[in-house]
Amino acid sequence: MVSPRPAVAALAAYAPGEQPQGGGWVKLNTNELPFPPPPAAVEAIRKAAGDRLNRYPDPTGLAFRQTAANRLGLKPDWILPGNGSDEILTLLIRTFCRSADGRSDSPTGTGDLIASPHPTYTLYRTLAEIQNCPFEPVPLKGDWSWDWDRVEDVKQRAKLFFVPVPNSPSGTVWDAETLGRLIPDDGLLVLDGAYADFEDGHLGLELLEGPRGESIVLTRTLSKSYGLAGLRIGYAAARPEVIAAMAKVKDSYNCDALALAGGTAALNDPPWLEKTVEAIRAERQRLIDGLASLGFVVEPSGGNFVFCTHPDRKHKGRFDFLKERRILVRYFAFTNWPDGTPDGLRITVGTKEETDALLAELAKFSG
Numbered sequence: 001m002v003s004p005r006p007a008v009a010a011l012a013a014y015a016p017g018e019q020p021q022g023g024g025w026v027k028l029n030t031n032e033l034p035f036p037p038p039p040a041a042v043e044a045i046r047k048a049a050g051d052r053l054n055r056y057p058d059p060t061g062l063a064f065r066q067t068a069a070n071r072l073g074l075k076p077d078w079i080l081p082g083n084g085s086d087e088i089l090t091l092l093i094r095t096f097c098r099s100a101d102g103r104s105d106s107p108t109g110t111g112d113l114i115a116s117p118h119p120t121y122t123l124y125r126t127l128a129e130i131q132n133c134p135f136e137p138v139p140l141k142g143d144w145s146w147d148w149d150r151v152e153d154v155k156q157r158a159k160l161f162f163v164p165v166p167n168s169p170s171g172t173v174w175d176a177e178t179l180g181r182l183i184p185d186d187g188l189l190v191l192d193g194a195y196a197d198f199e200d201g202h203l204g205l206e207l208l209e210g211p212r213g214e215s216i217v218l219t220r221t222l223s224k225s226y227g228l229a230g231l232r233i234g235y236a237a238a239r240p241e242v243i244a245a246m247a248k249v250k251d252s253y254n255c256d257a258l259a260l261a262g263g264t265a266a267l268n269d270p271p272w273l274e275k276t277v278e279a280i281r282a283e284r285q286r287l288i289d290g291l292a293s294l295g296f297v298v299e300p301s302g303g304n305f306v307f308c309t310h311p312d313r314k315h316k317g318r319f320d321f322l323k324e325r326r327i328l329v330r331y332f333a334f335t336n337w338p339d340g341t342p343d344g345l346r347i348t349v350g351t352k353e354e355t356d357a358l359l360a361e362l363a364k365f366s367g
């Protein structure tokens with residue numbers, strides 16, 4: 001067999017959450033919405049499917065960009081649509097980071113540093129490794145707050161600093177002042193807002209419009225709050241120079257006609273989003289209260305999920321116990337996090353019935 005690049009050969013396979021394709025599961029493991037997407041989005045997808053599928057989609061995604069820009073009070077040239085926000089993360093690395101392999105255009109040959117807090121979304125590291133860029137985790141303190149000595153050090157060297165707000169798996173929301181202190185000296189702070197709508201859809205906007213705005217990128221996805229994980233559409237919001245550079249790197253038709261049509265219609269329905277977010281927040285509180293009554297310690301969360309630990313530390317046992325009963329949650333074990341919990345469970349906010357089923361099974365667990 002032809003060998004892949006050494007950086008790829010060395011890579012461990014990325015392990016996203018389990019995605020059983022059949023029914024019969026209470027699926028609380030990958031932070032999807034438990035409800036269907038906005039009817040207007042489904043209708044727009046149907047219409048697009050019956051219309052012009054023989055033609056390529058708009059490579060600039062203009063209608064989508066206009067709608068997304070309106071939502072944030074920006075201009076369309078501040079927006080780049082992506083095949084899910086994961087594609088935006090990839091594009092950022094491909095656009096801004098020199099790799100460390102033999103064909104690198106890096107003057108030092110070491111590549112550009114990519115950083116993220118730890119623990120966080122593990123894809124950042126994987127993407128850095130694929131691109132053969134150095135990666136540095138910045139360990140958070142045990143309470144998920146920043147260790148400023150570590151931040152000051154990494155800020156001087158990072159080209160991209162990926163920071164999800166709310167963070168995953170913890171749900172932590174850092175305020176704007178704290179986020180402003182994370183901007184690299186000569187790089188971009190990428191505020192990954194996959195879960196921003198559950199807290200405040202405008203999260204990070206004041207930094208983007210502020211004096212250091214040229215160093216800020218916001219990402220958004222329609223996979224979570226809009227119930228469109230299956231459609232694959234997200235976007236970046238950044239200064240036009242940043243967007244223009246990324247647009248050179250993306251595939252011409254990175255977003256298909258259905259995704260652009262459905263995504264545009266979804267973003268055009270703010271009342272639907274408002275109602276949905278309200279329902280998820282109310283259910284999140286019920287989940288938190290139910291877990292607390294079973295003895296769990298639950299982290300404050302701004303997302304559509306909660307991270308919890310139990311004093312008896314039988315987290316893996318509970319994960320397995322639930323899975324045997326066709327309830328999927330996410331088990332996290334953290335390596336190289338000296339100050340923090342060794343492991344815990346992340347549970348997506350589901351429907352009322354799903355929360356009830358989860359809590360009923362957890363109450364039966366005896367280890």
Ligand code: PMP
Binds near residue numbers: 085
């Ligand atoms: N960022 C974070 C923090 C996430 O949890 C996810 C979902 N796995 C994503 C980005 C990517 O979402 P998508 O590609 O579906 O937009």
